[in-house]
Amino acid sequence: MAANKQQGSSITLFLLGFTAAGAGYAGFGGGISKAILAVGLLLLAFAFWRFFSIKPLEGKVALKSQPAVVKLAGLAINIAGWLIVVFSVHITKSVGGRMAGAILGILVSLLSLVVVLPSACNKNAIWK
Amino acid sequence: MKMTRRIAVMCALGLCLSAGRIAHAASTPADAELQTGLTKAPTTADLQKGDPGGSITGTINDVPIGDTKAGITSVDVANQVGQNKVAVNFVWTLVTGFLVMFMQAGFAMVEAGLCRVKNANHTYMMNFMVYACGLFAYWVIGFCIQMGGAAGNGNLGGLQSLVGEHTLSFFGQSWGIFGQSGMFLAGHTYDVGVMVIFLFEMVFMDTALTIVTGACAERWKFATFFVSSVLMGAFTYPLYGNWAWGGGWLSQLGVNAGLGKGYCDFAGSGVVHAVGGLSALACSLILGPRIGKFNKDGSSNAIIGHDISAVLIGCFILAFGWFGFNPGSTLGASAAGCLRIGSIAVNTMLAGCTGTFGAVLYMWSLKGKPDASMSGNGLLAGLVAITAPSGFVSTAGAAIIGLVAGVLVCLSVTFIENVMKVDDPVGAISVHGTCGLWGVISVGLLADGTSNYGGSWNGVTGSVTGLFYGDSSQLVAQLIGCATLIGIVFSLTFVINWVLEILMGQRVSIETEVAGLDIPEMGQLGYPEFVFKPEPEILLAANEAALA
Numbered sequence: 126m127a128a129n130k131q132q133g134s135s136i137t138l139f140l141l142g143f144t145a146a147g148a149g150y151a152g153f154g155g156g157i158s159k160a161i162l163a164v165g166l167l168l169l170a171f172a173f174w175r176f177f178s179i180k181p182l183e184g185k186v187a188l189k190s191q192p193a194v195v196k197l198a199g200l201a202i203n204i205a206g207w208l209i210v211v212f213s214v215h216i217t218k219s220v221g222g223r224m225a226g227a228i229l230g231i232l233v234s235l236l237s238l239v240v241v242l243p244s245a246c247n248k249n250a251i252w253k
Numbered sequence: 254m255k256m257t258r259r260i261a262v263m264c265a266l267g268l269c270l271s272a273g274r275i276a277h278a279a280s281t282p283a284d285a286e287l288q289t290g291l292t293k294a295p296t297t298a299d300l301q302k303g304d305p306g307g308s309i310t311g312t313i314n315d316v317p318i319g320d321t322k323a324g325i326t327s328v329d330v331a332n333q334v335g336q337n338k339v340a341v342n343f344v345w346t347l348v349t350g351f352l353v354m355f356m357q358a359g360f361a362m363v364e365a366g367l368c369r370v371k372n373a374n375h376t377y378m379m380n381f382m383v384y385a386c387g388l389f390a391y392w393v394i395g396f397c398i399q400m401g402g403a404a405g406n407g408n409l410g411g412l413q414s415l416v417g418e419h420t421l422s423f424f425g426q427s428w429g430i431f432g433q434s435g436m437f438l439a440g441h442t443y444d445v446g447v448m449v450i451f452l453f454e455m456v457f458m459d460t461a462l463t464i465v466t467g468a469c470a471e472r473w474k475f476a477t478f479f480v481s482s483v484l485m486g487a488f489t490y491p492l493y494g495n496w497a498w499g500g501g502w503l504s505q506l507g508v509n510a511g512l513g514k515g516y517c518d519f520a521g522s523g524v525v526h527a528v529g530g531l532s533a534l535a536c537s538l539i540l541g542p543r544i545g546k547f548n549k550d551g552s553s554n555a556i557i558g559h560d561i562s563a564v565l566i567g568c569f570i571l572a573f574g575w576f577g578f579n580p581g582s583t584l585g586a587s588a589a590g591c592l593r594i595g596s597i598a599v600n601t602m603l604a605g606c607t608g609t610f611g612a613v614l615y616m617w618s619l620k621g622k623p624d625a626s627m628s629g630n631g632l633l634a635g636l637v638a639i640t641a642p643s644g645f646v647s648t649a650g651a652a653i654i655g656l657v658a659g660v661l662v663c664l665s666v667t668f669i670e671n672v673m674k675v676d677d678p679v680g681a682i683s684v685h686g687t688c689g690l691w692g693v694i695s696v697g698l699l700a701d702g703t704s705n706y707g708g709s710w711n712g713v714t715g716s717v718t719g720l721f722y723g724d725s726s727q728l729v730a731q732l733i734g735c736a737t738l739i740g741i742v743f744s745l746t747f748v749i750n751w752v753l754e755i756l757m758g759q760r761v762s763i764e765t766e767v768a769g770l771d772i773p774e775m776g777q778l779g780y781p782e783f784v785f786k787p788e789p790e791i792l793l794a795a796n797e798a799a800l801a
Contacts, residue, residue, distance in 0.1 A: 127765045127773030132476045139480060140764075143487075147393040175755040176476070183474070184762035187799050188541045200744050201584035207740025210733055213312070215424045220726045223512070227732035234739045238534070242747075243673045246538040250674070250797060251684050252547040 135175040136228070142168030189249035199241035206234030276400045283327045289311070292326050294446035307390045324444015342408045342585030343445075345594075346453050353456040357384055357463060358573030362567030362634075364467040365779070367558035367626060367679045369788075371769025372471045373779030379475070383482050387459045390486035394436055395458065396451050399491035400434020403450075403499045407707070408585035418500050426509040428502035431495050453495025453581065454494070457525050459492050460578075464529030467679035468537045472766050478756045481536070484749055490528055493742050497642040503737065506730045507713035513727030516734040517700070519597075520582035522641030522692025527738045530686020534675065535747040540759050542676030544766055545788075545795030553670050554791055558679065561625050568629040575601050575636045579643040580764035583706070593644065600643045601636065604655030611659020626680075628664060633684045634662035638692040645700035645717045657690045664705045690735050695719075697728030708795040767796040 142165050146238025148154070213226020246252075295309040304310045316333050318325050361380035368376045387395075392660045402418025405411065417433035435442040438451060462482050469478070496503040497518050507515035518524050547553050558564065580594040612631020616624040635655030639646075642654060665683035669675050675682070702718035710717050718724040753759060760766075765773040772778060787793065 126772075127761060128475055128775070136476055136479055140483075143390075143483065144393060147436060150394075151397075151439070153437075154437070173756050176480075180756070182756045184764065185759050186758065186760040187472070187544050187763050187766060189761050191539075200688065200747060203740050203744050207736050210736040210740070214506075214512070214733065218511075220528075220729060223729045224725065224732070227729055227736060231732060231736050231739065239673060239738060242538055243675060246541065246673050248539060250541060251544065252542065252545070252549065252551075 127183075129179070131175065131179045131182075135172050135179070138172035138175065142166070142170075156253055171200060177232055187251045189251065190248050192248055195245035195248070196242065199237045199245055203234045203237040206230045206232070206237070209233060255668035280323075281327065284325070286324045287327065287330065290310070290459075296512050318579060338585075338587045339408075339410045339446075341587040341597060341750065342591070343449050343589075345586040346449050346581060346584050349577035350453040350456050352382075352574050352577025353453075353460065353581065353646065354574075356456075356571050356578070357381075358461060359567045359570030359574060360460075360463045360467070362563040362570065362631065364425075364470055364567075364679050364681075366560040366563030366567060369472050369556065369769070370559040370783065370785060371395070371561065371771055371778075373771065374775045374777055375475065375770035375779075376470050377779065378464070378775055379470070379473070380463055381765055382475075382479065383462045383466055384459055386479055386482040387462045387486035390457055390483045391455050391458055391491070392437060392451075395453065395487045395491040396438070397433065397435040397491075398431045398488065399494035400450060400454060402429060402433040402495075402500045403432065405500075406446075406450070406584060408583070408587075408589055408591065409449055412444075412446050412450060414441040414447060415446045415448050418495075419752070426505075428505060428509065428549055429495065429500045430502065431492060432499050450515070450584070453584070454498075455520055457578075458486055458494070460521075461525045461532070462486055464526070464681050464685045465533045465536055467681035468533035468677045469540055470678045471543050471770065472540060472760050473536075474757070474759060474761050475770075477753055477759050480757065481750055481753055485532060485746065488560060489742060489745050489749065490524075492532065492745070493738070494524050496737065497734065503730075503734055504711045507711050507735060510732040511726065513697075513724055514709075514713045514715070514717050516730045517645065517710060518641045518697050518734065519644035519696075520579045520640045522637060522639075523687045523734050523738055525689075526637045526640060526685040527689030527693065527735075530682050530684070530689050530739055531743040532746040533677070534669075534682045534686055535743050536750050536759075537675050537677055537682065539747070539750050539754050542674070543678070544763065545792040546676045546800045547674060551674065553674075554789075556792065558678075560627065564626055564629050568632050569696050571633060572605055572636060575605070575640075578795075579640060582644065588707075590704060593704060593706075596648075597643045599648060600646060601639055601649035603631050603648055603651045604635040604639030604643075604658070607652045607655035608632055608633070608638070608659035608662075611656045611661075612663055613659075615660050615663045627666075630662050630666070630680045630684050631659040634658040634688040637685055637688040638695065640689075641692040642696045642699060644706070646720075647701050647703070650695075650699040650701060654699065657695075658691055661691055662688055669774050690738065693731050693734050693738075694728070697731035700727065755777075763799045767800060 145161055146165025149158050149165050152158045154161050210227045210230030213223055255436045290313050316329055320331050361377050365373050365376040400415055404413050415434050418429045419431050419433055420427045420429050462485055495501040499517055503516035505515055507510040513527045576598055580597045583591045583594055586592045609632045613623045613628045616627045636656045638654050638658035639651055662683050665687040666680050669682055698721055699717045700717040700719035702716045702722050704716050720728045
């Protein structure tokens with residue numbers, strides 16, 4: 126089952142919730158802005174609950190499970206690479222040292238991007 | 254006697270008053286000259302005779318006078334000069350922004366042309382709808398996050414109402430993280446200058462969002478695309494945009510850490526294209542490949558697009574729009590180095606040209622044919638790569654950057670498909686992600702130090718200069734920008750879309766994918782009067798296996 130009315134109404138709720146939450150956060154409505162924010166967040170939650178409840182109607186998809194632990198590990202390695210870069214700026218003042226730190230950090234992140242995450246996402250790929 | 258005295262007093266009073274009036278009316282020689290000029294200006298009677306040569310239209314008569322009693326003064330003229338400068342810059346920024354908006358049509362044609370005919374409507378609709386999704390999200394909160402603290406742009410009148418950058422303190426320094434002014438463009442941000450910068454930055458944001466639709470085409474559920482695009486326009490893109498352009502920490506690397514002029518990205522190889530390309534990679538990984546793209550042994554099958562003419566015409570529309578993208582990023586045509594707009598436009602053209610050459614010659618030499626779709630991607634690769642350095646390099650530098658990008662995109666497409674086993678129907682990850690990163694790095698290599706945008710960049714005096722022209726620290730700043738794109742932007746998009754996969758499901762059903770997304774998702778074929786040719790055997794076999 127592809128696009129349907131429930132999807133349409135859920136998208137409408139999502140947009141209404143997003144707008145209300147934004148208006149409440151921005152302080153519109155003066156004293157009742159917190160209430161508007163709360164209403165917006167509730168609408169968003171309801172919209173996502175509806176999306177979740179109609180998800181099974183889609184039927185079988187050409188996508189099998191992807192191992193969550195490996196994906197999390199991949200993300201952690203990716204972010205760790207960035208942290209190496211950022212901290213190298215503060216650990217050393219020399220341009221050469223910072224350059225080396227930046228290149229090392231990027232390589233660590235690329236390891237995740239090019240090896241770890243694709244292997245996790247393709248582990249149970251439909252073509253295997 | 255009394256009468257005589259009275260008359261004498263009145264005459265004396267009259268003389269003093271008229272002397273004072275004359276002194277007030279012409280308090281400086283310049284003012285006197287201006288008022289003399291006013292008397293010699295064309296009169297209404299002169300203008301009523303018509304002005305075919307334009308020699309008496311637009312004169313001192315058109316300068317607004319602040320105080321009619323005082324007459325025209327040099328202050329009036331100075332005010333008009335200031336207003337003219339800002340007006341010229343407003344018009345420039347808006348018109349170039351309109352050109353960038355038109356790039357949406359180019360992206361739509363390129364992506365739909367590279368997809369199969371059964372998915373044409375859906376692919377066009379994603380590119381159509383992403384404009385509305387992104388614009389709305391950006392208006393609600395995205396612009397606030399990106400530009401909420403970006404006050405100080407002299408080209409557009411100062412933008413002084415954009416005060417509010419949230420900062421964090423690390424290692425004794427203050428680093429900008431996100432803006433806090435401008436949600437819904439309300440309150441003090443309801444401002445003529447802010448409206449101009451909003452439009453310009455919005456169309457850039459939309460370019461980043463539309464890149465993702467290309468990589469995820471032919472299997473992305475329309476509802477999930479909708480929500481994903483809103484979230485990207487609201488949070489992911491604006492966050493990096495703030496760090497690079499909104500006064501955030503990446504731009505402060507020069508001031509805070511002595512790294513060149515901080516992260517420099519003139520028109521968005523990183524902010525727009527690499528953000529889009531890396532987000533596209535994240536979404537493609539989660540979505541998985543199309544049915545029939547890969548065989549059991551891991552080899553890939555070419556899935557040919559249905560309309561190469563749309564692809565190439567779309568590429569030209571994009572190339573045209575890029576004249577708004579790069580030159581428009583001066584945010585003006587008057588003052589602060591803005592006369593460099595011609596140089597930036599020529600750099601843009603040249604990089605596109607050599608990018609095309611790079612791709613065509615690579616494909617022709619190694620594969621035997623000047624492949625049309627890769628030629629188009631080569632043009633785009635060159636344009637993407639020059640986007641960041643366009644304001645800082647010479648024409649030779651631009652040509653080199655484009656040529657490298659043209660070859661790089663061919664290598665990257667092969668690597669992503671055959672090594673990473675990621676399916677990208679249009680090559681968006683390679684064109685925008687890989688070549689976007691190359692563009693960011695090329696600033697750190699080839700910026701020649703001759704540009705002058707008001708004597709400084711990112712608060713550091715001097716001109717942006719790369720490694721080959723004497724400043725290696727600039728390359729470090731660029732690499733930090735690249736690391737942030739790969740480490741943070743990619744991760745953020747991956748997490749958001751992973752959550753959406755759990756809550757909504759990213760992918761359409763097998764039946765929908767085999768039949769084509771047009772009818773199930775859109776309710777209508779893109780070309781309802783065409784008789785569709787059956788798909789190649791290998792794809793038909795894969796479809797049957799998936800359905801079984």
